[in-house]
Amino acid sequence: MRIGRREFLKVGVAATGAALLPVSTFAQGAAPRVVVVGGGFAGATCARALRHANPRTAVTLVEPAATFTACPFSNEVIAGTRELGAQQFTYDRVIADGIALARTTATGVDGTARTVTLADGVRLPYDRLVLAPGIDFRWGALPGYDEVAAAQLPHAWKAGEQTLLLRRQLEAMPDGGLVVISAPANPYRCPPGPYERASLIANYLKTKKPRSKLIVLDAKDAFSKQKLFQQAWAELYPGLLEWVSLSKGGNVTSVDAATRTFVTDFGKHQAAVGNVVPPQKAGRIAEVAGVADKSGWCPIDPVTFESKLVPGIHVIGDAAIAGAMPKSAFAANSQAKVCAAAVAQLLAGSAPPSPKLINTCYSLVAPGYGISVAGVYAPLNGQLADVPGAGGLSAADAPRSVRAAEAAFGEAWFRTITGEVFG
Numbered sequence: 001m002r003i004g005r006r007e008f009l010k011v012g013v014a015a016t017g018a019a020l021l022p023v024s025t026f027a028q029g030a031a032p033r034v035v036v037v038g039g040g041f042a043g044a045t046c047a048r049a050l051r052h053a054n055p056r057t058a059v060t061l062v063e064p065a066a067t068f069t070a071c072p073f074s075n076e077v078i079a080g081t082r083e084l085g086a087q088q089f090t091y092d093r094v095i096a097d098g099i100a101l102a103r104t105t106a107t108g109v110d111g112t113a114r115t116v117t118l119a120d121g122v123r124l125p126y127d128r129l130v131l132a133p134g135i136d137f138r139w140g141a142l143p144g145y146d147e148v149a150a151a152q153l154p155h156a157w158k159a160g161e162q163t164l165l166l167r168r169q170l171e172a173m174p175d176g177g178l179v180v181i182s183a184p185a186n187p188y189r190c191p192p193g194p195y196e197r198a199s200l201i202a203n204y205l206k207t208k209k210p211r212s213k214l215i216v217l218d219a220k221d222a223f224s225k226q227k228l229f230q231q232a233w234a235e236l237y238p239g240l241l242e243w244v245s246l247s248k249g250g251n252v253t254s255v256d257a258a259t260r261t262f263v264t265d266f267g268k269h270q271a272a273v274g275n276v277v278p279p280q281k282a283g284r285i286a287e288v289a290g291v292a293d294k295s296g297w298c299p300i301d302p303v304t305f306e307s308k309l310v311p312g313i314h315v316i317g318d319a320a321i322a323g324a325m326p327k328s329a330f331a332a333n334s335q336a337k338v339c340a341a342a343v344a345q346l347l348a349g350s351a352p353p354s355p356k357l358i359n360t361c362y363s364l365v366a367p368g369y370g371i372s373v374a375g376v377y378a379p380l381n382g383q384l385a386d387v388p389g390a391g392g393l394s395a396a397d398a399p400r401s402v403r404a405a406e407a408a409f410g411e412a413w414f415r416t417i418t419g420e421v422f423g
């Protein structure tokens with residue numbers, strides 16, 4: 001549903017109409033205005049944290065979807081052990097916090113006039129802007145893979161219809177079919193995601209279609225939690241799941257969606273079901289706003305998350321270049337809170353302190369079999385760097401009871417974070 005000018009003014013705090021105010025005016029009583037673009041893990045967290053930091057701040061959240069569909073645990077939906085409804089959340093509690101929800105797309109940003117333009121032409125003035133648009137795909141960067149091809153070879157890297165399409169294709173595949181997953185080069189959303197997906201699809205095949213096979217064609221020679229994944233694959237899916245690294249010919253150079261063919265430098269693989277995790281970049285509005293660099297991602301100050309390219313605009317979540325921090329929902333949530341505190345302090349005329357951020361990524365290798373990697377990050381030389389010795393991986397030779405406990409920790413993390421962001 002899109003929101004027009006009149007409806008927008010009805011939904012809550014009116015963020016339009018006033019002229020841009022200098023910081024000193026806030027001390028005299030004028031409410032600061034912050035616009036947040038993108039109501040995902042980063043944007044929705046940030047909008048709420050901004051209101052909690054200073055309830056006088058007029059916060060507008062711009063998000064076109066009425067319901068947010070979360071990616072974490074969507075690999076379970078593909079493998080048939082979870083329903084998509086368990087991934088979906090409304091913005092009711094966000095609105096209840098006094099945040100104005102503009103249910104539309106941001107199409108333009110004027111960093112000099114400090115305004116955001118919405119799809120219906122409404123212009124929102126801001127004192128500070130937070131961009132949290134997640135990712136977009138580099139359609140065509142992998143020859144043969146565009147929006148049309150995604151209807152045959154789903155990416156399922158933005159949860160929703162694509163997730164269900166991949167699930168339906170697996171369900172329709174006869175026993176004995178070949179499933180091919182193409183994993184991209186770094187950086188991309190959720191570094192362990194393709195390997196969790198491969199694991200859970202392998203588990204589905206093992207139980208439902210045991211004569212089938214799965215190949216992961218990879219544009220890399222190394223990946224997140226690799227030893228743990230490979231150890232589990234050898235134990236759970238021998239002969240079923242094969243990982244082909246870059247140097248062994250895994251790099252996919254083109255696809256043919258009509259025949260579900262994956263072409264590499266070393267040969268061709270014809271899939272019964274094919275999944276392409278495409279090359280990615282920051283959500284399009286970042287480029288429009290001028291905060292994305294040549295890499296397609298957004299360089300930021302690691303203390304405030306303010307863009308290094310356009311002052312007054314902060315970028316958080318997957319769209320940001322966050323140094324050693326991976327592109328995860330956990331990281332997006334951590335960054336959003338730090339950014340909200342920094343924005344509140346900047347608006348009050350004070351200097352934000354240097355932050356510490358954390359991330360933990362849980363992955364399921366099978367139902368009830370979890371592994372994880374954790375890290376702590378702090379600003380160093382203009383980037384977010386690992387705090388040495390503060391993170392690490394699950395133990396390599398842990399008993400099944402430990403793996404079961406980690407699977408439960410992952411579930412609890414998902415309940416906690418979605419409860420905090422949307423509940």
Ligand SMILES: Cc1cc2nc3c(=O)[nH]c(=O)nc-3n(C[C@H](O)[C@H](O)[C@H](O)COP(=O)(O)OP(=O)(O)OC[C@H]3O[C@@H](n4cnc5c(N)ncnc54)[C@H](O)[C@@H]3O)c2cc1C
Pocket residue numbers: 037038039040041042043062063064065068070071072073074075104105106107132133134135156157158189190193283284285316317318319327328329330331332360361362363
């Ligand atoms: C298969 C899979 C599994 C994953 N598993 C995990 C996991 O176990 N743990 C974990 O921590 N992370 C996981 N992730 C990663 C996680 O989903 C992302 O890192 C996280 O969603 C990033 O949050 P974000 O707010 O930056 O982007 P998103 O959550 O994608 O939110 C971006 C929002 O911005 C909106 N938007 C975009 N452009 C505009 C615009 N112009 N105007 C208005 N709104 C706009 C979009 O509609 C969207 O709602 C997984 C990802 C995948 C694909």
